[in-house]
Amino acid sequence: MWQLIERQEILWQQEQKQKTCFGRTPDQIKAVRPLKDGVIADFTATQLMLKNLIGKVARRYNIGKPRVVVGVPSGITEVEERAVEESVIQAGAKEVYLIEEPMAAAIGASIDVGEPSGSIIVDIGGGTTEVAVISLGGIVVSHSLRIAGDELDEDIVNYIKREMNLAIGDTTGEQIKIQIGCAMPLMTEMSMEVRGRDLTDGLPRTVTVTSTQVEDAMKESIQKIVEIVKITLEKTPPELASDIMEKGIVLAGGGALIKNLDKLLSIETGMPVYIAEEPLDCVVRGTGKTLEDLERLKTVLLNARRRK
Numbered sequence: 001m002w003q004l005i006e007r008q009e010i011l012w013q014q015e016q017k018q019k020t021c022f023g024r025t026p027d028q029i030k031a032v033r034p035l036k037d038g039v040i041a042d043f044t045a046t047q048l049m050l051k052n053l054i055g056k057v058a059r060r061y062n063i064g065k066p067r068v069v070v071g072v073p074s075g076i077t078e079v080e081e082r083a084v085e086e087s088v089i090q091a092g093a094k095e096v097y098l099i100e101e102p103m104a105a106a107i108g109a110s111i112d113v114g115e116p117s118g119s120i121i122v123d124i125g126g127g128t129t130e131v132a133v134i135s136l137g138g139i140v141v142s143h144s145l146r147i148a149g150d151e152l153d154e155d156i157v158n159y160i161k162r163e164m165n166l167a168i169g170d171t172t173g174e175q176i177k178i179q180i181g182c183a184m185p186l187m188t189e190m191s192m193e194v195r196g197r198d199l200t201d202g203l204p205r206t207v208t209v210t211s212t213q214v215e216d217a218m219k220e221s222i223q224k225i226v227e228i229v230k231i232t233l234e235k236t237p238p239e240l241a242s243d244i245m246e247k248g249i250v251l252a253g254g255g256a257l258i259k260n261l262d263k264l265l266s267i268e269t270g271m272p273v274y275i276a277e278e279p280l281d282c283v284v285r286g287t288g289k290t291l292e293d294l295e296r297l298k299t300v301l302l303n304a305r306r307r308k
Contacts, residue, residue: 153174
């Protein structure tokens with residue numbers, strides 16, 4: 001398991017370095033995001049990225065074509081499943097298994113997905129928010145919403161542009177969200193200085209942004225996330241609902257770290273809400289655990305049935 005975690009850490013560090021390139025590249029270099037809103041935005045770039053990553057792992061650990069487990073949004077169609085499989089196979093994998101992201105997040109959050117009782121996971125990632133009720137190794141009820149971390153960044157960027165007449169980039173918007181973003185008012189208001197371009201004269205300018213302003217900027221999107229959780233709970237069978245009432249809601253993904261989001265969800269649903277340990281890594285750790293114990297966890301894989 002330590003080798004898997006080490007590989008994930010390397011990939012995460014590379015991603016953070018690449019993020020710093022956005023908005024800073026010369027004309028002859030183009031920084032692109034192959035994946036956006038939970039789906040493939042640039043097929044060629046995605047395939048090249050996967051080929052590069054699989055090649056690096058294979059060379060470093062002296063392995064041939066590896067088996068790969070890929071996390072995909074819940075509710076993916078069979079056509080989309082085959083498209084993901086083909087792209088990963090062409091990138092150099094020997095076998096490809098697909099797992100729904102909320103299921104991977106639940107496994108990564110150390111939830112026993114195989115037991116005959118209900119658990120609910122809310123995975124707020126970069127492109128999508130996935131909410132799922134899990135029991136007996138399967139997803140009973142699930143909803144996917146294309147509002148998550150990236151949308152919250154855009155909300156902050158647009159708010160500062162509208163209210164402060166200042167243009168900032170998505171990377172700065174993300175930094176604001178991480179440092180002072182909140183879903184409910186904080187006990188002590190936080191603030192930070194933000195640099196950008198004044199839209200009036202085009203010159204650089206610095207403004208102070210408060211946590212109250214960031215809360216106001218994200219309010220509409222946060223409310224939509226709360227609503228999709230409530231809709232999922234409404235459609236949950238009564239027996240599983242009683243289990244969930246006892247266990248509470250588990251939050252995963254980077255969005256789980258937004259200050260007071262757990263408190264807001266608890267107030268809105270009347271249920272206890274817990275943040276998973278290391279929520280940013282839940283999905284990738286869940287896919288890793290599935291890969292290491294493939295035979296026992298094969299029932300949670302979307303495309304394992306076709307291999308029998």
